[in-house]
Amino acid sequence: MQIKMFMISFKCGHEAENRSDFLRGYFGRRFEDNVLLHHHAGGDEYVYRYPLVQYKILDGKSVVLGIGMGADTLKGICKEVNLIDINGKQYEVFEKIIGMGNTEFGANSKQITYSFLTPWLALNEKNYEKYQRLGSWGRKKELLEKILIGNIISMSKSLGYTVPAPIEANIHNLKEVKTSLKGTPMLGFLGTFSVNFEIPDYLGIGKSVSRGFGTVIKVKSEQ
Secondary structure, three states: OEEEEEEEEEEOOOHHHOOHHHHHHHHHHHOOOOHHHHOEEEOOEEOOOOOOEEEEEEOOEEEEEEEOHHHHHHHHHHHHOOEEEEOOEEEEOOEEEEEEEEEEOEEEEEEEEEEEOOOEOOOOHHHHHHHHHHOOHHHHHHHHHHHHHHHHHHHHHHOOOOOOOOOOEEEOOOEEEEEEEOOEEEEEEEOEEEEEEEOOOOOEOOOOHHHOOOEEEEOOOOO
8 A cells, every 4th residue: 555654854963962852842832732742641551453644753853754644644744843941942943854755665576675864662561581592693583573563563554454475584693782761771673684575764653652662764775
């Protein structure tokens, strides 16, 4: 199927504080009436579904990505964002780069190779312990491939897509990286994988994709 995407890349001179959670916090406060932008239903209640608006720092630039209804939301507010408040400091937006359109999403007859631009948070507390006990890389790789397939299936359900055939994933040059989520140390992964599934560039996979984790991009063929 095709999904609608809308992406804004901002230049506003706050590279020294280029954290996606600051960006997410600003949009959530500025447009607090729109749950798609901050993923809170009210009070401390969190909306547990695949985020349709995702905040990322890519190549030192602030990026906000909208998918489906999230794309419509971003398109409607992008003209209003001319000043960004990051961690109590205001920065004037002196350039916006906007990309929009429909793109393919779903099962593919061929294996497509992707690379993680930002750390993939594959493990929760339970499977982190299991991962550490497995020992060999071969067994860890098998677990991570199952988790990756589960991430794609979960994302598909949230986007209204029924996966018509088994997903086959193959992890390639994956490496462990240390990262943090809301100040808590986390184990993330960077590297490449292939899967018989079309994932649009810059979508996030795994935990905390609204904060920019697990962002993927297709690896271009050398042919």
